[in-house]
Amino acid sequence: MGRSSNDSRCSQNWNVFFALKPKNQLPLAMSTIRDLFRTEKADNLHELFVDQLKDIYWAENELLTALPKMADAATTDEVKQLIRDHLDETEGHVTRLEKVFASIGLEPKERKCEAMAGLIDEATDIVSDSETDSITRDAGVIAACQKVEHYEIATYGTLRSWAALMAHQEAVRLLSATLEEEESADRKLTALAESFVNAAALTE
Numbered sequence: 001m002g003r004s005s006n007d008s009r010c011s012q013n014w015n016v017f018f019a020l021k022p023k024n025q026l027p028l029a030m031s032t033i034r035d036l037f038r039t040e041k042a043d044n045l046h047e048l049f050v051d052q053l054k055d056i057y058w059a060e061n062e063l064l065t066a067l068p069k070m071a072d073a074a075t076t077d078e079v080k081q082l083i084r085d086h087l088d089e090t091e092g093h094v095t096r097l098e099k100v101f102a103s104i105g106l107e108p109k110e111r112k113c114e115a116m117a118g119l120i121d122e123a124t125d126i127v128s129d130s131e132t133d134s135i136t137r138d139a140g141v142i143a144a145c146q147k148v149e150h151y152e153i154a155t156y157g158t159l160r161s162w163a164a165l166m167a168h169q170e171a172v173r174l175l176s177a178t179l180e181e182e183e184s185a186d187r188k189l190t191a192l193a194e195s196f197v198n199a200a201a202l203t204e
Contacts, residue, residue, distance in 0.1 A: 049162045054109050056155050057097045059116035063090050063148070066120045070141055073127040078192055079138045083145065086185045093181070096174045100163075103170040119148050139201040142193045149186040156182060 067090060071083040101108040123144035130137035156179040163171040 045162060046166060049159065049166070050104075050106065051111065052155065052159055052162075053097065053100060054111035055113040055116075056152070056159070057094070057101075057108055058110035059113040059152070059155075060090055060094045060097060061110065062113075062116060062120060063087075064094065066123065070123060070127070070145065073137065074141050075133050075135060075138045076197070079141060079197070082185075082188055082192060083141075086145075089181050089185065093178045096178050100171045100174050103174070104168055115151055116148070119144070119151060122147070134204060135197060135200040136204050138197050139193065142189050142197060146186060146189050149182055149189065152182045153179065153186065 064087070067083055067087040071080045071087070074080045074083065098108045123141070126140040126144050127137065130140050156175055160172055160175040160179060163169075163175060
Protein backbone atom coordinates (compact mmCIF):
# COMPACT_ATOMS: atom_id res chain seq x y z
CA MET A 1 0.00 0.00 0.00
CA GLY A 2 1.44 3.41 -1.00
CA ARG A 3 1.99 6.17 1.50
CA SER A 4 -0.50 9.03 1.70
CA SER A 5 0.48 12.59 0.79
CA ASN A 6 0.35 13.43 4.51
CA ASP A 7 2.84 10.63 5.25
CA SER A 8 5.11 11.97 2.52
CA ARG A 9 4.96 15.50 3.89
CA CYS A 10 5.67 14.25 7.41
CA SER A 11 8.69 12.32 6.12
CA GLN A 12 9.98 15.45 4.39
CA ASN A 13 9.47 17.46 7.57
CA TRP A 14 11.46 14.99 9.66
CA ASN A 15 14.23 14.97 7.02
CA VAL A 16 14.55 18.72 7.49
CA PHE A 17 14.65 18.23 11.24
CA PHE A 18 17.46 15.66 11.18
CA ALA A 19 19.44 17.67 8.63
CA LEU A 20 19.90 20.46 11.17
CA LYS A 21 23.31 19.74 12.76
CA PRO A 22 25.31 19.92 14.99
CA LYS A 23 23.70 19.33 18.40
CA ASN A 24 23.97 22.99 19.41
CA GLN A 25 21.40 23.69 16.70
CA LEU A 26 18.80 21.42 18.34
CA PRO A 27 16.69 24.33 19.73
CA LEU A 28 16.60 25.84 16.24
CA ALA A 29 15.67 22.46 14.82
CA MET A 30 12.79 22.08 17.26
CA SER A 31 11.52 25.54 16.37
CA THR A 32 11.74 24.75 12.67
CA ILE A 33 9.87 21.46 12.95
CA ARG A 34 7.12 23.14 14.99
CA ASP A 35 6.72 25.70 12.22
CA LEU A 36 6.53 22.98 9.59
CA PHE A 37 3.82 21.09 11.44
CA ARG A 38 1.98 24.31 12.28
CA THR A 39 1.45 24.75 8.53
CA GLU A 40 -0.18 21.32 8.38
CA LYS A 41 -2.46 22.17 11.32
CA ALA A 42 -3.42 25.52 9.79
CA ASP A 43 -4.55 23.67 6.66
CA ASN A 44 -6.74 21.42 8.80
CA LEU A 45 -8.11 24.38 10.74
CA HIS A 46 -8.89 26.11 7.45
CA GLU A 47 -10.94 23.12 6.34
CA LEU A 48 -12.78 23.10 9.67
CA PHE A 49 -13.36 26.84 9.33
CA VAL A 50 -14.88 26.38 5.88
CA ASP A 51 -17.06 23.48 7.06
CA GLN A 52 -18.44 25.60 9.90
CA LEU A 53 -19.03 28.51 7.52
CA LYS A 54 -21.14 26.18 5.38
CA ASP A 55 -23.09 25.10 8.46
CA ILE A 56 -23.92 28.60 9.64
CA TYR A 57 -24.69 29.71 6.08
CA TRP A 58 -27.29 26.94 5.88
CA ALA A 59 -28.57 27.90 9.33
CA GLU A 60 -29.01 31.58 8.52
CA ASN A 61 -30.83 30.75 5.29
CA GLU A 62 -33.17 28.41 7.18
CA LEU A 63 -33.90 31.16 9.69
CA LEU A 64 -35.11 33.37 6.86
CA THR A 65 -38.00 30.91 6.59
CA ALA A 66 -38.38 30.02 10.28
CA LEU A 67 -38.38 33.51 11.82
CA PRO A 68 -41.46 34.81 9.97
CA LYS A 69 -43.37 31.75 11.21
CA MET A 70 -42.23 32.46 14.77
CA ALA A 71 -43.29 36.09 14.47
CA ASP A 72 -46.71 35.11 13.14
CA ALA A 73 -47.16 32.59 15.96
CA ALA A 74 -46.26 35.07 18.71
CA THR A 75 -49.03 36.69 20.72
CA THR A 76 -47.86 40.18 21.63
CA ASP A 77 -46.86 42.93 19.26
CA GLU A 78 -43.60 43.40 21.16
CA VAL A 79 -42.43 39.84 20.55
CA LYS A 80 -43.62 39.88 16.94
CA GLN A 81 -41.72 43.11 16.23
CA LEU A 82 -38.50 41.98 17.88
CA ILE A 83 -38.43 38.81 15.79
CA ARG A 84 -39.17 40.76 12.61
CA ASP A 85 -36.40 43.21 13.41
CA HIS A 86 -33.98 40.33 13.77
CA LEU A 87 -35.23 38.85 10.50
CA ASP A 88 -33.98 42.00 8.78
CA GLU A 89 -30.61 41.52 10.49
CA THR A 90 -30.55 37.86 9.45
CA GLU A 91 -30.79 38.86 5.79
CA GLY A 92 -27.67 40.94 6.39
CA HIS A 93 -25.97 37.98 8.07
CA VAL A 94 -26.47 35.88 4.95
CA THR A 95 -24.95 38.63 2.82
CA ARG A 96 -21.99 38.96 5.19
CA LEU A 97 -21.33 35.23 5.10
CA GLU A 98 -21.24 35.37 1.32
CA LYS A 99 -18.61 38.10 1.64
CA VAL A 100 -16.65 35.95 4.11
CA PHE A 101 -16.56 33.13 1.56
CA ALA A 102 -15.44 35.58 -1.12
CA SER A 103 -12.73 37.00 1.15
CA ILE A 104 -11.06 33.57 1.32
CA GLY A 105 -11.53 32.88 -2.39
CA LEU A 106 -14.50 30.53 -2.21
CA GLU A 107 -18.04 30.41 -3.54
CA PRO A 108 -20.70 30.29 -0.80
CA LYS A 109 -21.94 26.77 -0.14
CA GLU A 110 -24.35 25.28 2.38
CA ARG A 111 -24.06 22.16 4.51
CA LYS A 112 -27.02 21.14 6.64
CA CYS A 113 -26.51 22.26 10.22
CA GLU A 114 -28.05 19.51 12.34
CA ALA A 115 -27.86 21.65 15.48
CA MET A 116 -29.88 24.47 13.94
CA ALA A 117 -32.31 22.02 12.36
CA GLY A 118 -32.94 20.62 15.83
CA LEU A 119 -33.43 24.07 17.35
CA ILE A 120 -35.92 25.03 14.64
CA ASP A 121 -37.81 21.76 15.19
CA GLU A 122 -37.92 22.48 18.91
CA ALA A 123 -39.28 25.98 18.27
CA THR A 124 -42.00 24.48 16.09
CA ASP A 125 -42.90 22.05 18.88
CA ILE A 126 -43.10 24.88 21.42
CA VAL A 127 -45.58 26.72 19.23
CA SER A 128 -47.71 23.65 18.54
CA ASP A 129 -47.76 22.65 22.22
CA SER A 130 -48.85 26.08 23.51
CA GLU A 131 -52.20 27.83 23.45
CA THR A 132 -52.84 30.30 20.65
CA ASP A 133 -52.84 33.95 21.80
CA SER A 134 -51.33 33.04 25.18
CA ILE A 135 -48.48 34.86 26.88
CA THR A 136 -47.08 31.45 27.76
CA ARG A 137 -46.54 30.89 24.04
CA ASP A 138 -44.56 34.14 23.90
CA ALA A 139 -42.39 32.98 26.81
CA GLY A 140 -41.70 29.78 24.88
CA VAL A 141 -41.04 31.62 21.63
CA ILE A 142 -38.51 33.88 23.36
CA ALA A 143 -36.82 30.85 24.94
CA ALA A 144 -36.60 29.14 21.54
CA CYS A 145 -35.20 32.27 19.91
CA GLN A 146 -32.58 32.63 22.63
CA LYS A 147 -31.43 29.06 22.14
CA VAL A 148 -30.90 29.93 18.48
CA GLU A 149 -29.04 33.11 19.45
CA HIS A 150 -26.77 31.27 21.87
CA TYR A 151 -25.85 28.74 19.19
CA GLU A 152 -25.10 31.54 16.74
CA ILE A 153 -23.08 33.50 19.30
CA ALA A 154 -20.94 30.43 20.00
CA THR A 155 -20.50 29.75 16.28
CA TYR A 156 -19.63 33.28 15.23
CA GLY A 157 -17.30 33.74 18.19
CA THR A 158 -15.41 30.59 17.28
CA LEU A 159 -15.26 31.46 13.58
CA ARG A 160 -13.95 34.92 14.38
CA SER A 161 -11.20 33.46 16.59
CA TRP A 162 -10.16 31.00 13.88
CA ALA A 163 -10.22 33.70 11.22
CA ALA A 164 -7.95 35.88 13.36
CA LEU A 165 -5.48 33.01 13.84
CA MET A 166 -5.31 32.48 10.08
CA ALA A 167 -4.98 36.22 9.39
CA HIS A 168 -8.26 36.45 7.46
CA GLN A 169 -8.72 40.08 8.48
CA GLU A 170 -11.73 40.84 6.28
CA ALA A 171 -13.46 37.73 7.60
CA VAL A 172 -12.72 38.86 11.16
CA ARG A 173 -14.36 42.22 10.48
CA LEU A 174 -17.45 40.69 8.91
CA LEU A 175 -17.88 37.98 11.54
CA SER A 176 -17.41 40.51 14.35
CA ALA A 177 -20.22 42.67 12.98
CA THR A 178 -22.62 39.73 12.92
CA LEU A 179 -21.53 38.54 16.37
CA GLU A 180 -22.32 41.96 17.83
CA GLU A 181 -25.81 41.85 16.31
CA GLU A 182 -26.46 38.34 17.65
CA GLU A 183 -25.37 39.40 21.14
CA SER A 184 -27.57 42.49 20.93
CA ALA A 185 -30.58 40.39 19.85
CA ASP A 186 -30.03 38.06 22.79
CA ARG A 187 -29.94 40.99 25.23
CA LYS A 188 -33.17 42.39 23.75
CA LEU A 189 -34.90 39.03 24.11
CA THR A 190 -33.83 38.81 27.75
CA ALA A 191 -35.02 42.34 28.45
CA LEU A 192 -38.39 41.66 26.85
CA ALA A 193 -38.88 38.39 28.73
CA GLU A 194 -38.00 40.01 32.04
CA SER A 195 -40.00 43.19 31.45
CA PHE A 196 -43.42 41.48 31.42
CA VAL A 197 -43.65 38.29 29.37
CA ASN A 198 -42.42 35.77 31.95
CA ALA A 199 -44.39 37.32 34.80
CA ALA A 200 -47.56 37.46 32.71
CA ALA A 201 -47.11 33.83 31.66
CA LEU A 202 -46.87 32.86 35.33
CA THR A 203 -50.37 34.21 36.02
CA GLU A 204 -52.13 32.45 33.12
